[in-house]
Amino acid sequence: MGTIQIQNLTFGYPDQETPLLSDLSVAFDASWHLGLVGRNGRGKTTLLHLLMGDLQPSQGTITTDLAFHYFPQPLPAQADAMTVSAVLLAISAAEPWQWQVEMQDLGLPLTILDQPFGTLSGGEQTKVLLAELFSAPAGFALIDEPTNHLDTQGRAQTARYLRQKQGFIVVSHDPGFLNDTTDHTLAIEKKQVALYQGSYGVWHREKTAADEREAAEQGQLKKEIKRLTVAERQRESWSNKTEAKVSASADRGFVSHRAAKMMRKAKNLERRNTTAIADKEALLKNVDEVEPLTVPYTPWREPVVLRANAVTVRLAERQLFQPVSFTLNRGDRLQIQGPNGIGKSSLIHALLGQLPTSAVQGAFQIPQGLNLAYLPQTFADPDKLLEAVGPDALKDQTILYWLHKMGMPRPRFLVPVSHWSMGEKKKLLLAAALQKPGNVLIWDEPTNYLDVDTRNQLLAGVQKSNATMIIIDHDREFTDTVCNRRLALVR
Ligand SMILES: Nc1ncnc2c1ncn2[C@@H]1O[C@H](COP(=O)(O)OP(=O)(O)OP(=O)(O)O)[C@@H](O)[C@H]1O
Ligand SMILES: [Mg+2]
Structure with missing residues (x-):
């Protein structure tokens, strides 16, 4: 098994005042299950791209005899319309039987190979791409945030799958997942990068004690x-x-x-x-100060806020879930539950009137004047992100205030959004949602991509508020703590 040696590495993007990584020297063994952790924007994805050779350090060297493979892999432009098989043939150097073996290990039915890639749920797409990653001959996997779209069961399955693999580097903000999959931790902290023998829990204990x-x-x-x-x-x-x-x-x-x-x-x-x-x-300076966050909202004047009567969604001639009826009362925090791909987001899109009427069966009763404030799932594409938050979002002092509260250093506001990290983009969506205190806050996967500090800040903020909310999230602890009602979707 090989090693990876990083010596005196310094790297910063041209528009950054101080380098992201400064004089970093660290060596790791290729048999390790290494967790790479750190707050949003600290440089985790950047470090993986430096290992890939996509970015060049301004000083220092990386020495290794390994061939790296990165998740998520870049996909062909038309991937959504192509079958899973066609996508895999286009991106993979491995033989079809090799990825089929891995797919089975991940609990994916092989029938999925004939489905258009775009019709797979986020969790299924993740598993297909992981299967491809590990089918690559003689590769070393660099896995950047695999858990975001996986449901609880998918996370456990993926953790089991990764545990029996030889060695890899995985980036995640999910403490439980890291504890299940890693044996070493590289932490990009505020003022230093430190290597720990042990998984997330070990790092967290030692860091908390030092703080x-x-x-x-x-x-x-x-x-x-x-x-x-x-x-x-x-x-x-x-x-x-x-x-x-x-x-x-x-x-x-x-x-x-x-x-x-x-x-x-x-x-x-x-x-x-x-x-x-x-x-x-x-x-x-190595201590991350996290201020409390308040979640603003406007209570609706009536005790009953809205109703759904036998609602379901039909997409591509298929009914996604059994019709559901529910009443949302003031102060309810309703969790919409269900496995990957069941149609949780679609139910919300129907409620927001974003689907063609032909796709929605049943009806919602929404009183006039009710303000639904919506937090969508993440947009990686900066144009779509700016479309969602409004082109002038970064000139809005309230939005900047929220971003700063969530740990974004002010100089980041001057850099184009296209250069922001995934977590930073997610924070912009959140800040824009917090800036409009609605009568019902509808949050679709609020914790995805967020670093642990911000996730905890958000959890405490929601817990303290009496906001009426509808929440979808795969972070069990988050929903168990903040939600007081549940609606399970079934096929
Ligand atoms: N091409 C770029 N040009 C300028 N700045 C960039 C570029 N890409 C990333 N950055 C900035 O560099 C910092 C590190 O980004 P990176 O994506 O490595 O963070 P990360 O640790 O992976 O964060 P996250 O947890 O949110 O994924 C961020 O502040 C980001 O905005
Ligand atoms: Mg990243």
Whole structure:
């Protein structure tokens, strides 16, 4: 088995003030199941592209004898209309039997090969592409966020599948998935990149302990500074009074001398304090400060907000799920449940009036004036993203305020959205949704692509609010915590 050696690597995009990765030296073994973690925009995807050779470091070297394969693979432009087989033939160097073996290991029926790729659910597409990735002869897999579209069962299945593979690097924001699949962790932290022996839990424990140590030291330091500042003020006032008193006195030289000495002492103290603060601040820079987030909404005036009567959706001549009826009351937080591909998003599109009437059966009762605020799933395509949030979103101070709260450094706002990371794009959608406090907040997979800190910030924010919501998400802990009602779609 080979190794990957990164030596003194520095890389930053041309429009970045400080390099993303700076003088990074790290070596890993190709047999490791390495988790690559870090907040949105820290450079995880960038590091994978540096390994692929798609990007060149401005300094330093990467030495390896491995051939890397990247997930998600670039697809042909017409992929959605092509059959799964045709897509695989177009992108793969492996033999069909090889990817078929992997598909079976991932629990995919082979009949899927004849289906148009575009009709597969996000979770099924993920599995097809993973099967291709591991069918490649003599490859080393770089897997960038495989879990986003997988339902709970799909995540567990994929974790089982990956565990029995030889070695890989996987990027994920899902702690449970990382704990199930990885044995080493490379963390791109705020001020350093650190390698840990162990999975996400090990990193998280050690990082939390380090952050707490720093915070405790900081608390101690603040107390110390306060004490010194008070003492200094007392001395200052004493020396001023003394100066005033002695101006008329005979022994002026002696007292002034004492006052000057005292002043020098105070100045020295002040200098010492300033240095101590600067030292401690440098240390603290590795701590990610996460502010609480409030989720704004406008309560609807009636206790009953809306109703659905025997609603279902028909797409391509197929009824997606059994008709559903429900009443949404003020304060309900309704989770729409169901496996990948059942039609959860389609039900929401029907509610929002985004589907042709011929595709929707049954009816919604939506009172006049009810404001539905919608958070769509992520758009990788920057044009579609800007269409969803509005072309002037980045001139809107409220949206920028939300983005900053979610941990985006202000200089990022000046960079074109086409260069933003997946998580940064997701945050823009969220910020635009938070900026319009509706009567019902309809969130389709809010936690996808978000880093753990932001996901927790959002979870706490929703928990504290009394907003009426409809939520789809595969993050079980998130929905179990925030939702108080459930609607399961069945075929
Ligand atoms: N082509 C580019 N030009 C300029 N900046 C870029 C470009 N691509 C990425 N960036 C920026 O570099 C930073 C790192 O991006 P990257 O995609 O590597 O982050 P990431 O860690 O994978 O984040 P996420 O968790 O959101 O996927 C981000 O701030 C991003 O906006
Ligand atoms: Mg990324």
